[in-house]
Amino acid sequence: xxTDTMSSEDTISxxxxxxxxxxxxxxxxxxxxxxxxxxxxxxxxxxxxxxAFLLPYIVCLFLVGKPVYYLETVIGQFSSKxxxxxxxxxxxxxxxxxxxxxxGVSGVGTYYYFPWAHCKPEWESDMSECVSVGKAAKNRSxxxxxxxxxxxxxxxxxxxxxxxxxxxxxxxxxxxxxxxTWSVLFLITIKGIRSSGKAAYFLALFPCVIMCTLxxxxxxxxxxxxxxxxxxxxxxxxxxxxxxxxxxITQCFFSLAIASGNxxxxxxxxxxxxxxxxxxxxxxxxxxxxxxxxxxxxxxxxGNLAHTLKVEVxxxxxxxxxxxxxxxxxxxxxxxxxxxxxxxxxFFAMLFVLGIGSLIxxxxxxxxxxxxxxxxxxxWYVSAAxxxxxxxxxxVYVTPGGEFVLVTVDYxxxxxxxFALVILEMLAICWWYGVENVCLDIExxxxxxxxxxxxxxxxxxxxxxxxxxxxxxLLSMQPLKNGKYEVPKMLMMVGWSLFAxxxxxxxxxWIIFLFTNRKMGFKQAVRExxxxxxWGPQNSYLRxxxxxxxxxxLEEVTSTNKSWFVRKIKFxxxxx
Numbered sequence: 262x263x264t265d266t267m268s269s270e271d272t273i274s275x276x277x278x279x280x281x282x283x284x285x286x287x288x289x290x291x292x293x294x295x296x297x298x299x300x301x302x303x304x305x306x307x308x309x310x311x312x313a314f315l316l317p318y319i320v321c322l323f324l325v326g327k328p329v330y331y332l333e334t335v336i337g338q339f340s341s342k343x344x345x346x347x348x349x350x351x352x353x354x355x356x357x358x359x360x361x362x363x364x365g366v367s368g369v370g371t372y373y374y375f376p377w378a379h380c381k382p383e384w385e386s387d388m389s390e391c392v393s394v395g396k397a398a399k400n401r402s403x404x405x406x407x408x409x410x411x412x413x414x415x416x417x418x419x420x421x422x423x424x425x426x427x428x429x430x431x432x433x434x435x436x437x438x439x440x441x442t443w444s445v446l447f448l449i450t451i452k453g454i455r456s457s458g459k460a461a462y463f464l465a466l467f468p469c470v471i472m473c474t475l476x477x478x479x480x481x482x483x484x485x486x487x488x489x490x491x492x493x494x495x496x497x498x499x500x501x502x503x504x505x506x507x508x509x510i511t512q513c514f515f516s517l518a519i520a521s522g523n524x525x526x527x528x529x530x531x532x533x534x535x536x537x538x539x540x541x542x543x544x545x546x547x548x549x550x551x552x553x554x555x556x557x558x559x560x561x562x563x564g565n566l567a568h569t570l571k572v573e574v575x576x577x578x579x580x581x582x583x584x585x586x587x588x589x590x591x592x593x594x595x596x597x598x599x600x601x602x603x604x605x606x607x608f609f610a611m612l613f614v615l616g617i618g619s620l621i622x623x624x625x626x627x628x629x630x631x632x633x634x635x636x637x638x639x640x641w642y643v644s645a646a647x648x649x650x651x652x653x654x655x656x657v658y659v660t661p662g663g664e665f666v667l668v669t670v671d672y673x674x675x676x677x678x679x680f681a682l683v684i685l686e687m688l689a690i691c692w693w694y695g696v697e698n699v700c701l702d703i704e705x706x707x708x709x710x711x712x713x714x715x716x717x718x719x720x721x722x723x724x725x726x727x728x729x730x731x732x733x734x735l736l737s738m739q740p741l742k743n744g745k746y747e748v749p750k751m752l753m754m755v756g757w758s759l760f761a762x763x764x765x766x767x768x769x770x771w772i773i774f775l776f777t778n779r780k781m782g783f784k785q786a787v788r789e790x791x792x793x794x795x796w797g798p799q800n801s802y803l804r805x806x807x808x809x810x811x812x813x814x815l816e817e818v819t820s821t822n823k824s825w826f827v828r829k830i831k832f833x834x835x836x837x
Contacts, residue, residue, distance in 0.1 A: 277455060278530050284458035285531055286540045289334075291464035291618030292523060293548040297516045299472075299615060300587075302552040303492075303559035305512045307575075311492045311560070313499035315553075317509035322549060325726055326513035328718040329683060331541040332699070333519060336690065337528030338537050339702050341799040343629040344522035347529070348689070350797075353774045354790040355689050357767030361682050362522035363630055364763045368674030369521075370623035370651060421661040425749060428662030435659035440652060446617060447648040450624045451641045453632075454530050457621050464618040471611040472554055474604070479561035488564020489557055491574045503733045510730055511676045516548055520683035523622035526629050533706060533798060624648070665752060668743045673756035678763040680731055685767065687724045694793060696720045697832060698811075705810045706798075713835040720833060 279285045306314040340347045344359030421429065449460050479485055499505050514520050528537060560574070567574045591608070595601060628643050635643075657666050690699060696719045700711040741748040741756075748756075771790060778786040797804040818828060 277453065278532055279454060279458050282531075282535055282540070284454075284461055285527060285535070286543065287461035287465040288454075288458060288527055288621070289524070289540065289544045290547055291461050292518050292527070292622040293516060293544055294465065294468060294551045295516075295615045295619030296612070297512075297619070298548070298552045298555045299612070300559075301515055302512060303556045305508050306492065306556055307560075309502075309505045309508055310496040310499035312494045313496035314505060314509065315493070316495065316500065317506050318512060319549075321506065321509040321513050321726075322545070324718060324722050325510055326517055326519065327541070327545050328715060328723045329519045329687070330517050330524065330545055331538065331715065332687075332690065332719060333524040334528040334537045334541050335699070335703055335706075337525035338531045338533065338535060339706050339798065340796070341529050341533070343529055343626065343633055344525045345630050346633050347525055349770075350795040351689070351694060352791055352793055352796075354771045355767065356774070357765075357770035358682055358685050358689065359522060359525075359630075360770060361678065361763040361766035362520060363626060364759075364766065365674045365678040365682065366521040366523060366623050367627060368670050368678075368759065370620055423746075424662035424665050424752070428657070428666060429660040431656040431659045432661075436656060439655050439659055442613070442616070443648045443652040443655070446620055446624060446651075447644055449617065450621060450628065450644045450648075453625060453628055453640045453644075454527075457625060460621075461618075464614055464621070468611045468615050468618075469551065471607050472551065472558065475608070476554055476558045476561075478604075479558045479565075482561065482565040484565045484568025485561035486564065488560040488562065488567065488574050491564065492556055492560035503730070504737070507730045507734050510727070511680060514679050514683065515675060516552060517545060518619070518622060520679035520686065521622075521626075523626050526626040527622065529629075533800070533803060534708075536707065538707060538709070624651075665743045665746075665748055668741065669748055669752050669756045670759070672741055673760045674763065677734075678760050680727070680734070681760075681764050684724070684727045684731060687719075687727060691719045691724060694796075700832075701811055701814055702807075705807050710835060713833060716833050716835060 279288075306312075306318075309317075336347060336351075340350060342350060344362050345356060346359070348359040349356035448456075450457050480489070518524060531537060563574050567576070591605070595605075624644065624647055627647050628640065631643050631647075632638065632640070657663055660666075696716060699719065700716060703709070703711050741753060774790050775783070775786045778789060781789070798807055821828070823831070
């Protein structure tokens, strides 16, 4: 967008933009390709029948993931505003949706010779046998557990299975590493997108190279084919389980970072005419390919571990989640014949980079929201405060019972809350503001007509699928577990409280709006809260052109004298 089309008022209020379109693309890739690809996708597939999960995931990607991803990047770029302000300008009553999204993503943002290759005597018990890398199980009458898994649970996490008496104190070593992580994040985001955009190229490309290297090594391990076939072989009976489809949708949310506010925030720093459609298709495709590569690699290693332990693939790891990344991958690296220490460094560096790349979006999203309220505060002050708070909350996860807290926060703030908020988002944008208005906004901004695939998904398929699956989730809810251990009721109450705090944000912000505008009268304040009059491009000249464009298009539609039903059908089919 050229500066000569901007008024002095627009220049004063202009937000920073990416130095190039490549920074936006790489930042989105770095945010999407994260720990969710490395351990969450394989574990979700692992829990839902391996290959049977792939079909629901691909279907949900095209019917839910891609439509929501494209919609969020479009509205972010069109409005040039971070989530809270975007929804407040769309209609004041919707402001809480953005606030709830930031709350949810902030909760997720708080968790982000080889010692695991050999057994130690203290790791064994009368009920289990530790099996070192490259060795076979000796006693078939008791449970065999790999040294990698025992190293992760006993030496790293010092994990406890009972937190009724408390979660314990933070581990000093892990606390130091946590401090280093947040310090690195602070340095990258010290100037907001002006500094994070420059790091995006490395954060996006480095993990991809390491993943491909590990894939090549994995397929050469003995027994890996059995694990890969377990991952890819469909179990068709699982397709009728609604739980599988629910997990497929939530995996799309987590992996693509939709319903978190981060995409809206990143896109808001684009130039108004940027080709966001192209970038949305690239990111969603790369993210899916990366998840598949990660799944094949993980299950290849599980097949090798099963071969070594003389058990079935689905019996290799007790529990899941991060264990699949911090048990299976290290085990694979320890089997490398050449320079395994180098691959170990690269692997853990990759995990570190993946976590940083995903966490940057959360940090910058919170920074953007605070800066819009307090524009005079320096970026580095805000970034430092966010990182300090993140570090302090993160100490909870490096306690012996921290994994129980992680499971709870991940479920309520990382999965359940975004699911509920994205339904409100779709209903507000697609059914209330209207898909027809959204398509006109896109046509004005990008100078391209929206295809029938997007129109049908936004109008019908995506909202209805989300509502149906969410209702199923509520009706079939079961006790939350960390592996085979049930999360205590007190922690569940905390989780439900956090969920309630997030989902009630729209109501709370609406009450605040009505109270601050009480002088205009209750009825008028309600009308104002439901008004779309503040919506539009940030630039005043573009806003005027946009309004004229919409009036012209509306006249073209009404002049055809077609019935309402015929007009709707022609709209869905993208017919003039």
